[in-house]
Amino acid sequence: ARAELMKMEKMEIVSQLAASISHEIRNPLTVVKGFIQLLQTGPLPRETEERYIRIALEELERAEAIIRDYLTFAKPAPKETEPIDVAIQLQKVLQMIAPMAHMHSVSLSSSLDHGIVIGNVQYFQQCFLNLFKNSIEAMPNGGTLRVTAEHRGTAVVITVSDNGVGMTKEQVRRFGEPYFSTKEKGTGLGAMVAVKIIEQMGGTWNIESAVQKGTTLTITLPASRVKPPTAERSVAG
Ligand code: ADP
Numbered sequence: 260a261r262a263e264l265m266k267m268e269k270m271e272i273v274s275q276l277a278a279s280i281s282h283e284i285r286n287p288l289t290v291v292k293g294f295i296q297l298l299q300t301g302p303l304p305r306e307t308e309e310r311y312i313r314i315a316l317e318e319l320e321r322a323e324a325i326i327r328d329y330l331t332f333a334k335p336a337p338k339e340t341e342p343i344d345v346a347i348q349l350q351k352v353l354q355m356i357a358p359m360a361h362m363h364s365v366s367l368s369s370s371l372d373h374g375i376v377i378g379n380v381q382y383f384q385q386c387f388l389n390l391f392k393n394s395i396e397a398m399p400n401g402g403t404l405r406v407t408a409e410h411r412g413t414a415v416v417i418t419v420s421d422n423g424v425g426m427t428k429e430q431v432r433r434f435g436e437p438y439f440s441t442k443e444k445g446t447g448l449g450a451m452v453a454v455k456i457i458e459q460m461g462g463t464w465n466i467e468s469a470v471q472k473g474t475t476l477t478i479t480l481p482a483s484r485v486k487p488p489t490a491e492r493s494v495a496g
């Protein structure tokens with residue numbers, strides 16, 4: 260019964276995320292619709308038209324950014340939860356952001372134990388994609404993104420560190436708050452999604468940050484003793 264209850268709580272958070280994305284996307288789409296309707300009303304001065312088109316494009320970009328923060332890994336029929344090998348999945352996300360890191364002169368460094376946690380693998384990847392992206396964006400002049408995973412007793416401890424711009428106390432306090440962003444085109448949703456996913460997995464998180472020095476996020480997740488099923492062994496392939 261306890262397991263059932265936990266499963267229901269998890270599903271609730273998953274559907275909360277799904278509900279919030281449709282809510283988040285609706286605003287920019289409403290703005291785009293409004294400006295296109297204005298363009299439709301009749302001849303407008305060329306500059307006005309250009310301005311409306313620019314606003315509509317910016318809002319579409321915002322909608323895209325929101326979808327990236329929530330649904331980069333979304334599949335039509337996601338498995339609810341499964342054993343996740345953190346080393347394998349973190350490596351996958353690191354590979355995925357390698358081009359972005361390269362563009363920002365950020366080098367990647369990792370030391371990853373094969374710890375197993377229970378969660379939804381897509382959400383796990385989304386969580387760390389959002390955190391890695393924030394670290395890279397915090398190092399406009401290059402630096403190192405370091406990721407470690409360590410099995411410590413009944414927990415798997417993951418750290419994400421950068422030597423970027425860092426955060427003030429106030430910024431640390433507001434980390435994970437919806438719409439809190441210091442970036443010109445930020446959504447302020449990436450950290451909120453990451454934090455929700457960590458909490459959904461029964462995990463905790465802690466930030467240590469110093470302005471102009473960098474930030475280290477420590478994420479502690481309950482370790483599972485279940486071995487992950489090897490994908491190759493699945494039936495009906
Ligand atoms: P966004 O990246 O769209 O601004 P997020 O929710 O991902 O929104 O992050 C919220 C804010 O938290 C960022 O705008 C930034 O100020 C701060 N932040 C998050 N991660 C870091 C980091 N690694 N270094 C410095 N600041 C960070």
Ligand code: MG
Nearest residue numbers: 392393449450
């Ligand atoms: Mg972000």
